[in-house]
Amino acid sequence: MELTEYIIIALKIIVGLSILNVWLLQAHKPTKWRGGNNVESIIKEFEAYGLSKKFCYVVGFLKISFACLLIASVKFEYLTLIGSIGLMTLLLGSVIMHFKIKDALYKSFPAALFILMNVVIIYFSL
Template sequence: MKEEFAVYGLSESVMKVVGGLKILFALMLLVGIWVPVLVLPAAAGMAVLMTGAVMMHVKVKDAPQKSLPAFTMLVMSVLVIVL
């Protein structure tokens, strides 16, 4: 993962922040099963992160299948927000 962030021109500290936010938002989505008020901010945060991930894949001209997981998570996050 460290090498991937280096290819994107991002530092190790950015990698740690992004990783921490992903874990935080994922936990918020899980806890949102019992505390529904957490679902919308968690899904919105995840959508922002996944938008950035897809944009970085496009920036470095990765193959489309490499950005598919981030794009799929983006779509699911938007669906949670909209529905």
């Protein structure tokens, strides 16, 4: 394998595990990256965006699913574009919501970084 292939595998694992961490392990914990002011969970963050709890569950299901597909794509390459484009689309929505409620710019950084990582994954997967 070439160095590029190792880098893409690393990016897939980093992005996938990071999304799973946020949505499964950190979902009910406050972090400085959450949208809104002093929100303590993802559900409260979605409320700060003016979005419903049901919508939060739909987005969570999709993000977890796409993250799992991205991780699985290390072995099953044909899953790469589905997982990566799906996550990139949802992460773009995250950045837009941060701007919508006029969050500090740094709160958009993780989503923007993961968008960039997905762009690299997609580019080298085509």
